[in-house]
Amino acid sequence: MISDGHLHHVGYVVESIDSSIEGFARSLSAEWDGKVYSDPYQAAAVTFLYPGVPGNPAIDLVEPIGENSPTRRFLKKGGGLHHVCYEVTDLAARLASWNNPDARIVRQACPAVAFNSRPIAWAYTRYGLLVELLEAAGQPCRAAVTVAPAQSKGAQ
DSSP states (O other), X not given: OOOSEEEEEEXXXXXXXXXXXXXXHHXXXXXXXXXXXXXXXXXXXXXXXXXXXXXXXXXEEEEEOSTTOTTHHHHHTTOEEEEEEEEESOHHHHHHHHSBTTEEEEEEEEEEXXXXXXXXXXXXXXXXXXXXXXXXXXXXXXXXXXOSOOOTTXXX
Protein backbone atom coordinates (compact mmCIF):
# COMPACT_ATOMS: atom_id res chain seq x y z
CA MET A 1 0.00 0.00 0.00
CA ILE A 2 2.97 2.36 0.59
CA SER A 3 5.14 1.88 -2.47
CA ASP A 4 6.60 5.40 -2.52
CA GLY A 5 7.84 5.68 1.04
CA HIS A 6 9.26 4.02 4.11
CA LEU A 7 8.33 3.45 7.74
CA HIS A 8 9.47 6.60 9.53
CA HIS A 9 8.25 6.01 13.10
CA VAL A 10 5.79 4.26 15.37
CA GLY A 11 3.75 6.42 17.75
CA TYR A 12 2.76 5.68 21.35
CA VAL A 13 0.39 7.83 23.36
CA VAL A 14 1.60 8.38 26.92
CA GLU A 15 0.24 10.41 29.81
CA SER A 16 3.54 12.17 30.34
CA ILE A 17 6.68 12.27 28.23
CA ASP A 18 8.71 13.23 31.31
CA SER A 19 7.62 10.18 33.27
CA SER A 20 7.79 7.77 30.31
CA ILE A 21 10.93 8.67 28.40
CA GLU A 22 13.51 6.95 30.61
CA GLY A 23 11.65 3.63 30.68
CA PHE A 24 11.01 3.64 26.92
CA ALA A 25 14.64 4.53 26.15
CA ARG A 26 15.99 1.83 28.46
CA SER A 27 13.62 -0.93 27.31
CA LEU A 28 14.28 -0.18 23.63
CA SER A 29 18.01 0.55 23.98
CA ALA A 30 17.21 3.79 22.21
CA GLU A 31 18.81 7.22 22.29
CA TRP A 32 16.92 10.40 23.10
CA ASP A 33 18.11 13.83 21.97
CA GLY A 34 16.12 15.61 24.71
CA LYS A 35 13.95 17.56 22.25
CA VAL A 36 10.23 17.83 22.99
CA TYR A 37 8.04 19.60 20.44
CA SER A 38 4.76 21.28 21.39
CA ASP A 39 2.47 21.17 18.37
CA PRO A 40 -0.68 23.33 18.49
CA TYR A 41 -1.96 21.76 15.24
CA GLN A 42 -1.93 18.32 16.83
CA ALA A 43 -2.69 19.54 20.39
CA ALA A 44 0.15 17.31 21.55
CA ALA A 45 3.73 17.30 22.72
CA VAL A 46 5.94 14.81 20.90
CA THR A 47 9.46 13.50 21.24
CA PHE A 48 11.43 10.84 19.39
CA LEU A 49 13.62 7.96 20.48
CA TYR A 50 16.15 6.61 18.01
CA PRO A 51 17.21 2.95 17.94
CA GLY A 52 20.89 2.11 18.03
CA VAL A 53 20.75 0.68 14.50
CA PRO A 54 20.78 3.35 11.76
CA GLY A 55 17.86 3.18 9.36
CA ASN A 56 15.40 1.69 11.83
CA PRO A 57 12.20 3.66 12.46
CA ALA A 58 12.05 6.05 15.39
CA ILE A 59 9.66 5.74 18.34
CA ASP A 60 7.37 8.74 18.80
CA LEU A 61 5.99 9.45 22.27
CA VAL A 62 2.83 11.55 22.09
CA GLU A 63 1.47 13.43 25.10
CA PRO A 64 -1.95 15.08 24.69
CA ILE A 65 -2.05 18.80 25.47
CA GLY A 66 -5.36 19.91 26.94
CA GLU A 67 -8.68 18.17 27.32
CA ASN A 68 -9.63 18.76 23.68
CA SER A 69 -6.56 17.04 22.27
CA PRO A 70 -7.50 14.40 19.68
CA THR A 71 -5.26 11.89 21.49
CA ARG A 72 -6.84 12.54 24.92
CA ARG A 73 -9.69 10.08 24.26
CA PHE A 74 -7.16 7.42 23.22
CA LEU A 75 -5.19 8.02 26.43
CA LYS A 76 -8.35 7.67 28.53
CA LYS A 77 -8.71 4.17 27.05
CA GLY A 78 -5.22 3.31 28.27
CA GLY A 79 -2.94 4.87 25.65
CA GLY A 80 -0.19 2.79 24.08
CA LEU A 81 0.49 1.95 20.45
CA HIS A 82 -1.32 4.62 18.45
CA HIS A 83 -0.07 4.90 14.87
CA VAL A 84 2.54 4.14 12.28
CA CYS A 85 4.04 6.89 10.15
CA TYR A 86 5.23 6.55 6.58
CA GLU A 87 7.37 9.20 4.95
CA VAL A 88 6.15 9.52 1.35
CA THR A 89 7.52 11.34 -1.66
CA ASP A 90 4.19 12.79 -2.81
CA LEU A 91 1.69 13.38 -0.02
CA ALA A 92 -0.99 14.78 -2.35
CA ALA A 93 -0.88 11.69 -4.57
CA ARG A 94 -0.94 9.38 -1.55
CA LEU A 95 -3.98 11.18 -0.12
CA ALA A 96 -5.80 10.96 -3.46
CA SER A 97 -5.11 7.24 -3.75
CA TRP A 98 -6.13 6.53 -0.16
CA ASN A 99 -9.56 8.10 -0.26
CA ASN A 100 -11.22 4.76 -1.09
CA PRO A 101 -12.91 1.83 0.71
CA ASP A 102 -9.55 0.49 1.94
CA ALA A 103 -8.51 3.72 3.67
CA ARG A 104 -10.17 6.99 4.53
CA ILE A 105 -8.52 10.28 5.24
CA VAL A 106 -9.43 11.47 8.74
CA ARG A 107 -7.27 14.58 8.82
CA GLN A 108 -6.10 16.52 5.80
CA ALA A 109 -2.55 17.82 5.49
CA CYS A 110 -1.34 20.25 8.16
CA PRO A 111 2.12 21.46 9.14
CA ALA A 112 3.97 19.41 11.76
CA VAL A 113 6.13 21.33 14.22
CA ALA A 114 8.40 18.33 14.88
CA PHE A 115 9.22 18.07 11.18
CA ASN A 116 10.03 21.72 10.42
CA SER A 117 6.44 22.31 9.25
CA ARG A 118 6.52 19.56 6.65
CA PRO A 119 2.92 18.49 6.04
CA ILE A 120 1.40 15.42 7.61
CA ALA A 121 -2.03 13.85 7.17
CA TRP A 122 -3.86 11.00 8.87
CA ALA A 123 -5.80 8.01 7.51
CA TYR A 124 -7.52 4.95 8.91
CA THR A 125 -7.24 1.70 7.00
CA ARG A 126 -10.20 -0.64 6.77
CA TYR A 127 -8.37 -2.83 9.30
CA GLY A 128 -8.41 -0.14 11.99
CA LEU A 129 -4.80 0.98 11.61
CA LEU A 130 -4.15 4.70 12.04
CA VAL A 131 -1.49 5.84 9.58
CA GLU A 132 0.29 9.16 9.63
CA LEU A 133 1.66 10.26 6.27
CA LEU A 134 4.66 12.61 6.26
CA GLU A 135 5.83 14.49 3.18
CA ALA A 136 9.49 13.65 2.55
CA ALA A 137 12.03 16.40 3.16
CA GLY A 138 13.02 18.40 0.12
CA GLN A 139 9.78 17.70 -1.74
CA PRO A 140 7.66 20.54 -3.10
CA CYS A 141 4.46 20.66 -1.05
CA ARG A 142 1.64 19.63 -3.39
CA ALA A 143 -0.94 18.78 -0.72
CA ALA A 144 -3.44 21.42 0.38
CA VAL A 145 -2.30 22.29 3.89
CA THR A 146 -4.72 23.25 6.65
CA VAL A 147 -3.32 25.52 9.35
CA ALA A 148 -6.10 25.39 11.94
CA PRO A 149 -5.18 23.78 15.29
CA ALA A 150 -6.56 20.33 16.08
CA GLN A 151 -10.15 20.03 17.25
CA SER A 152 -11.58 17.61 19.79
CA LYS A 153 -13.55 15.73 17.11
CA GLY A 154 -10.38 14.56 15.29
CA ALA A 155 -9.64 10.86 15.00
CA GLN A 156 -6.01 11.16 16.01
